[in-house]
Amino acid sequence: MTEMHKLNQLVQQHISEHESRLKHLDELMDRAHQALRKGNHPQDLAQQLATLKQERDKLSGHLETLRSKAPEDWRTEEIEQAGPMGVWDVLALQLEKLVERMEH
Numbered sequence: 001m002t003e004m005h006k007l008n009q010l011v012q013q014h015i016s017e018h019e020s021r022l023k024h025l026d027e028l029m030d031r032a033h034q035a036l037r038k039g040n041h042p043q044d045l046a047q048q049l050a051t052l053k054q055e056r057d058k059l060s061g062h063l064e065t066l067r068s069k070a071p072e073d074w075r076t077e078e079i080e081q082a083g084p085m086g087v088w089d090v091l092a093l094q095l096e097k098l099v100e101r102m103e104h
Helices: 002-038 043-068 078-079 084-103
Strands: none
Touching: 002 043, 002 084, 043 084
């Protein structure tokens, strides 16, 4: 397997991980919006959701940048770093807590 082929596989795996996290965030966002419509929640919950949506949109933009990047422009160390992955996880945790508050 050539070095470029390995790099392409790593790039695709990296992008797939981001896509998976984005899908999870979107599912949480949908649940939060449904809970917001169903219940009588304090205004601060709607504001928190709006803030989290802005963060989600930033991460989605980052994913679009990754998708548009040519494989030869990637560096192996760039792929192997957690970088934004940690941000995705923190955002998902915050959304999960918000959804839990709204659904109960």
